[in-house]
Amino acid sequence: MTQGPGASRPRPFPHKRVAEFLLRAEGLTKVYPDGTVALSGVDLTVRPGEVLGLLGENGAGKTTLTKILSGLLPPTAGRILTPRGPVRFHSPKDALRIGIGMVHQHFALVDTFTALENVALGLGRVNFSLLRKKLERLVAETGLRVPLDVPVENLAVGERQRVEILKVLARDVKLLILDEPTSVLTPVETAELFKFLRNLREQGKAVVFITHKLKEALAVTDRIVVLRRGKVAGEVSTKETTAKELARLMIGVEVEPGRRPVELSLEAEFSRAAAPGPKGEPILMVKDLQVRSDTGELAVRGLSFELYPGEILGIAGVEGNGQTELVEAICGLRRVEAGEVELLGRKVTGRPPTELYRLGLAHIPEDRWKYGLILSFTVTENSILGLQRERDFQAAGFLRARAIRGHAARLVREFGIQTAGLSAPAKSLSGGNQQKLIAGRELSKDPKVIIAAQPTRGLDIGAAQFIRELLFRLREEGRAILLVSADLDEVLALSDRVAFMYEGTFTGIVRPAELTAEAVGLLMGGVKAGKG
Amino acid sequence: MSWVWRGFRPVLESVLAGLIGLGVGALIMRAWGYHPWPAYVALFKESFGSGYGLASALANATPLILTALTFAVGARAGLFVIGAEGMMYMGAMAAVALSLLRFPSGFHAFLALFCAAAAGILWGLIPAMLRAYRGVHEVISTIMFNWLSHFLSFYLVANILVDPIRAEKTLSIAKTSRLPLLLRGTDLSLGIVVAAGLALVFYVFLWHTVAGYEVRAAGANPHAARYGGVSPQKTVLLVFALGGIAAGLAGAVEVMGRPPTYAVYSGLTNLSGFGFDGIGVAMIGRIHPLGIIPAAIFYGGLQAGARLMQMEAGVPFEMVRAVQGVIVLALALPELTRIFRVLLRGWRLRGERA
Incomplete structure (x- = not known):
């Protein structure tokens, strides 16, 4: 594995390099209430004037990590350091105060407000003419051209994203975190975003850029940290790496072909x-x-x-x-x-x-709770969802209660569904048993x-x-x-x-x-x- | 045995809520210097302590059962049908209009009920289609249709169906079309049998037929229902039609079975409010056709007992209404909180997925 210059191995004179990082995370671990370990012992350093790529598959922990860095989630263990010492965030406001701002994948804009008004939101009392001057200066510096006086609902998606970024920049952040920013952009908009990110780097600000797209990571970053299953799988300098190496780090299996x-x-x-x-x-x-x-x-x-x-x-x-x-x-x-x-x-x-x-055709749906089951219905009732009009289960429009119960009992037996009874509501079943119920029902359609x-x-x-x-x-x-x-x-x-x-x-x-x-x-x- | 407990829980919750309501009502009366105990004794002695009182409680309950069914069947499908009031007026108008014609006794009443049900369905048709095919929210459309119905009925009562001798009311229902009284000297008519019978039919429909299963599925989880082959459009039309039948009958039984006038007064004074009271009754009855029957009788009893509470315990009428309001509110609370929780969860889900 290629070790980038910023790999978090012990440095000879740590005290002398104190000013060289903007933010450092040490041993960040996050365990969700349901027992999912999203992060375990992640170290990360962000330095001023760099674009750091955060690469990983779904569920690798990218979003959790950035949520912790931006104060949305508290870590279960580990700490966050700034050059002035450790910090503890209770909300995104705390992170903003020390200059960390995040732009989420999903925008949080008021559609009927203009860009100016959206930026003003949450700043408390603002002087609009001062804010306008500040924004015009920011737009000139960064190239984030956006009409300031048009309701956001009339803007293109790329422009809305710029408003989101301006919202954060207006608070004088030093570190900008972008969560999958290109997922909503056209190729042209993406190119413009990249230009802006390089611009920002020139001004000595830092950017954490989250993506699962190899090309983008290679195109815009200086350094890439690859996450896999909640751990840092590797850290590389963009100049010295290849798409192949990144792919291998991301997928994480050192296998011979076949x-x-x-x-x-x-x-x-x-x-x-x-x-x-x-x-x-x-x-x-x-x-x-x-x-x-x-x-x-x-x-x-x-x-x-x-x-x-x-x-x-x-x-x-x-x-x-x-x-x-x-x-x-x-x-x-x-x-x-x-x-x-x-x-x-x-x-x-x-x-x-x-x-x-x-x-x-049978369909075991992706979202069990949305499509697969009616949670407030009983196991028996759920066992015929979609089959309710079949002749086995109805006669002249009336439900054949005994036949339906027999069907449900058969599913419970054959698929080993753990339930308190056929009349128990589906929401009382564990996830695995809910899925067995769905699978059994769908397969009973032969x-x-x-x-x-x-x-x-x-x-x-x-x-x-x-x-x-x-x-x-x-x-x-x-x-x-x-x-x-x-x-x-x-x-x-x-x-x-x-x-x-x-x-x-x-x-x-x-x-x-x-x-x-x-x-x-x-x-x-x-x-x-x-x-x- | 937790699922058995789940079946009884609503009943226990309702009883508890009722007791809390009575308690709060008592506190209110105490605070204003009235004696709650004799007041409640008078209330329940009048409504449930005598045959006559019980008969008037049941008579009061008759239209409420029907309008509550309208709301309940809608709510089971996930709709807030507020239109029982307007449908009920149309049912009453149809019943009165049928008395302009002559038919043999019995058959005449049957035909009048049939036409009233049809009128209720027709009145719900446009809001139902707007909801099913254009997504117009049923709360808005049914409230508008209530007002349309209100003023149309005003016009009919004052001009078309008016009694030429007594201009303050419509023609009385023809003798051949009246619902027979079950107890002489009371105003308890066969209407209660119609209402309770329809509640039973609705219960069987919702829990023992394929269409009822689909209605409940659509209400409990519209996505899963669609996945299960339930047509959302058909469900809306069906539920509105059933609601129209119940509410149309509510208006009809109220004029065909309420001595002594058997007519609608100008200003609709002897009809107005049943549709909205029905929503409260449906809540008290936990949106369940069989729960609605005792809920309506209790509600009707409160109305019947109000008079004696006033006379015997000296509680002024306004106070009686306030105390009854507190009791009804307390009883409706479990269902209200459930509905709000469901709505809230829906909003949260939408927020997460947006």
């Missing part, structure tokens, strides 16, 4: 030798699919793939690259902008969910195609293993499975083919056995297969 990066305890039983590869006719076909996100942007941009019986097609990628929208569109829960979905040779684009179920979105998220190891084995068994039975997961190890271990999703398209569809860690990192970071 070896599976994860060991499943029951891997032997999964008998991968039998993996037949695509055979016969595709059972699910997606052609040039375009889908918009809730905010109206194109989240899926002309995606095509085929799913064959008896295979697991995994979709990997950093979350928020269109996976959710893709799944919802296939399952009839989101409007398809353009393109087609074919199920068993039939065009089903835009058909309602129940019709798709009848044709043989589906030909199963779309499993984040099926093991938040589950304990036993429940996750249960679900993975289940997916494997279904594949052995000749069913087709589309597995969308942010857990890279899981996708690589289970899938026959893996597609990497990046900004609404696939950067490549490959067999996991052919993958190296570097290739995985590159594909996840948006570098198309074949070029990396």
